[in-house]
Amino acid sequence: TIPVLVDGNAGGGNAINTIRLVREYEKAGATGMCIEDNPFPKRCSFYDGMQEELELSSTFCGKIQAALEKRLDADEFAIIARTEALNKGLGLDVALERCKEYAAAGAEGILIHHKGSDPQPVLEFAERWYRSETTPLVSVPTTYNGVTYEQLDDAGFRLVIFANYGIRAIVKALRET
Secondary structure, eight states: OOOOEEEOTTTTSSHHHHHHHHHHHHHHTOOEEEEESSOSSOOOTTSTTSOOSOOOHHHHHHHHHHHHHHOSOTTTOEEEEEEOTTTTTOHHHHHHHHHHHHHHTTOSEEEEOOOSSOSHHHHHHHHHHTTTOOSOEEEOOSSOTTSOHHHHHHHTEEEEOOTTHHHHHHHHHHHHO
């Protein structure tokens, strides 16, 4: 009964593979999938020098549309689009423009990713986003973990993913030991 959101990374490389991922995750019982605009094969954007470019937004929008059109249960399986624009140093304007395209393509949630320790870019993104958009925002405060839930909620984020916190605590404890 607990909803599961799957990290679909770069959507499997192309729209056909994205469709396959959606259907397999649906069959497995997931309730949604997040895909990102990193080109395939995906490299973790938290490491410097990894994949400096983003996938063409038109290509990524095609993946979003394919996922939406070919999912088996539109009422039970959400498609969330994630941009890596801030992680690539492309700035808020590029992140906003790309995410507006993703929302126009039908994404049911927008995940703004940020690898800096200061939450301000994410909070500013949200403030600017809700001036003209209504698609809900998602946050993953992995590196800016000093931000509070209340700050994110006040900014309008509707889903907060506390990713890898257990693993990070274990690694920290092991290092200290």
